[in-house]
Amino acid sequence: MDTPLNIQKLLDKRMAITTALTLIDWDEQTLAPEGGMELTSNAIKILNEELYSCMVNDEIRQFINENKTDETAIIRKIRKDYKDNVGIPKDEFSGFRTLTSKANRIWAKAKEEDNFDLYKETLTQIIEYVRKFARYRQKEEKTLYDVLLNDYEPGFDVARLDVFFDMIKSEIVPVVKKHRNDKSVNSFNYKKYDIEKQKQFCEYLATYLGFDFKRGVMAESAHPFTTNLHNKDVRITNHYYECDLEDAIFSCIHEVGHGLYELNIPDNLTQTIVGTGATMGMHESQSRFYENIIGRSKAFWKPLYGKLQDTFADNLKDVELEQFIIGINEVKPGLIRTQADELTYPIHIMIRYEVEKMAINDGADVDELKKAWDQMYEEYTGIRPERDSESILQDVHWSGGDFGYFPSYALGNAFGAQIFNTMKKDLKVDELLESGKISVINDYLKEKIHKYGATLESNEILLNVTGEEFNPKYYIDYLKEKFM
């Protein structure tokens, strides 16, 4: 059916307001002056009220009632957004968005000053909002946290995730422990790398991977991220440290993975409410696939490593490709998620998953969360955080109100491994990488995943591509084969 005119107008307005809010957020994270957000948040609040009014109103309610059995993607999404938001009073909705638009700076300051106390009140308020909203919205979901998980990954609840993370605990934690005392093999990474040259190499790398700079930009921000206004304006960021080459390179590959997904959304879906990646987990499956499965492989670097060596001749001229590959795949359990190696990574997520359950389902206070965090790190990685900034303050997500998001990272890895298992049967991946034909892989993912935008959920995509719904076995097998 065609969308009726009055509904289409609301969708159009929603698109316009979303464009504005996306850009304000991008700007805040990349460039805005530090003193500006307090007043800018007045505008954000009003724009969010307008956004809310587009999703929840009598016309939409009536439209949903008249199309109860229609399962087309747009209607499914209209229905979900209505249902997700109708219970939340508009002023609380915008009040929460205003709080989170300011919280980022408060969190950043607390992290910079290495002082959790500065952030506790804000975090407590955010958790209160998140729990309250989940309570408003809870219907068939068993726990409050299930409500949130459903926002990022429909179909994945605590019951299902407990099984997944139990497998991580029983199968991966022991492998991590085996590597605890490995000798370091990537000292080359911590030499001095000129930042301008890092930027130039990353631009080259992004282009090499297929990122289209006519339809995208790469800027800088404290934490690399990807956002987009539509499929002709996709934006990634990176950050650069003089004494950490890997960080910029793999952040770049990761964000390009996200970026390609958004660039591949077809024209007839972009600027609609299903014109973006399917779910957070499916998005992460693409970024982590490029970053780890492709980006840390020898075949990928074979045609590329010479360029990197030339760019940083002083540091890398004596580092052979073989040694570089071993270095970038080093396992070194640590405290910081974003610097984690591929094997340790899901442990970081497992800990956050447990902490979030405590916060949302058990109502634990922020001091208890901190205590649990540190204890679990000691138990599972063998290291206890000494400083707030390397403990519970390290991630930006909660300051944006994003509870329930973290599991998508681990799921993304697992989706990626499952998809890779099928891809290997269809494509000669190593040969393609060695001959620089990344575009064949990109096209494969476009055809199988990207072109559907958010018209399908992740389990539907996995079923289409791999012949079965989510199965964590492929991820566990992949990690064990690579790191045992």
Place this chain on the structure above:
Amino acid sequence: MDTPLNIQKLLDKRMAITTALTLIDWDEQTLAPEGGMELTSNAIKILNEELYSCMVNDEIRQFINENKTDETAIIRKIRKDYKDNVGIPKDEFSGFRTLTSKANRIWAKAKEEDNFDLYKETLTQIIEYVRKFARYRQKEEKTLYDVLLNDYEPGFDVARLDVFFDMIKSEIVPVVKKHRNDKSVNSFNYKKYDIEKQKQFCEYLATYLGFDFKRGVMAESAHPFTTNLHNKDVRITNHYYECDLEDAIFSCIHEVGHGLYELNIPDNLTQTIVGTGATMGMHESQSRFYENIIGRSKAFWKPLYGKLQDTFADNLKDVELEQFIIGINEVKPGLIRTQADELTYPIHIMIRYEVEKMAINDGADVDELKKAWDQMYEEYTGIRPERDSESILQDVHWSGGDFGYFPSYALGNAFGAQIFNTMKKDLKVDELLESGKISVINDYLKEKIHKYGATLESNEILLNVTGEEFNPKYYIDYLKEKFM
């Protein structure tokens, strides 16, 4: 009186939408990928419709009717915006904004390729819209162009401006002609200046002038400009050419002049509809005052020139301060407005004023405009443009629909000279500059001009500050004294 709640809500929404549109425009001019604007303009169109609906609706109409005699600044502005827009159908309003949001790229391409033909159709459409809107809006104004002039400089119509530009023609054109064959005295300007060092110096310079980087940013764009979301987020841009040091320095000072105005808007006005500079001309009076009257004076450079010399030691070590000051005040009639010296500048504006009158009042077609442009340049500067890019294609303004804006530049210069004439009686300007106390001058302007935002019109401000309404004599005298 207090603004009623329903009207306040409309004003708040208008502020939020304006914030969004300002940021989208900033982003487009500084960073957005070139392929993005076509789709982004879908969002711009809708946001402009929302903006229009905030200004023109039954509630506002009723409010105006109930407050016919109220002359408070906010109500005056609500009334003006209603009156200015009510005659324009909403779809034409947003259609025009959509056209202009795309026109910038078309103009830029035509200029780059030095081909007016590529831009003619777009420019013709823009002029048609502008004339049509002026016709809808024309009330007591004698000519269509008067309607437009009133948008940028209330109180200044063709009758008044003809007198002003006649003075420029009779008194300044002869002085310019005297300088036509001057020997060049600023060859130092065209040596090679490292761009990174130019940026660093300009950041230093902006700070020196009082620009607060906690409440502002400086980025790059093809054409320097200033914009702001509110008084805690003021943004200026600059551009840098390796072989033109002056361009970056004086663009920087100019934009800082605009920026200080917006930074000095008081908290109780910012984010209201009168929370910005009074008029375009008054804004230009500040930027041109800083750029020329302050920025090209010997007293200003006395404490600063050593720093510039150190930064570019290879090029400037043998250039004495005296020689530098003579160089930056060189008169050299040319074709490009943005590179014009202070004396020739109003001639450029005079020509645009005549061309705009032809376009708007006489309905001349774009070929006729081009012909008139080139003829007048030959007549008044002695040089005939050879290429489209140095002729009618040189300015960005018309692509944004801004007809009637150019006269504000010349008026701004003249306002600045009139204000300076009074300031000299109140402050020992040279002594302040020599001792680096720019803040005293900044505070003077803040107290006399900036703090009123747009609650006063330019003639009201001039009367308050100088004891008389606009009087072009001070500007003519200033130029003749400096350059005869």
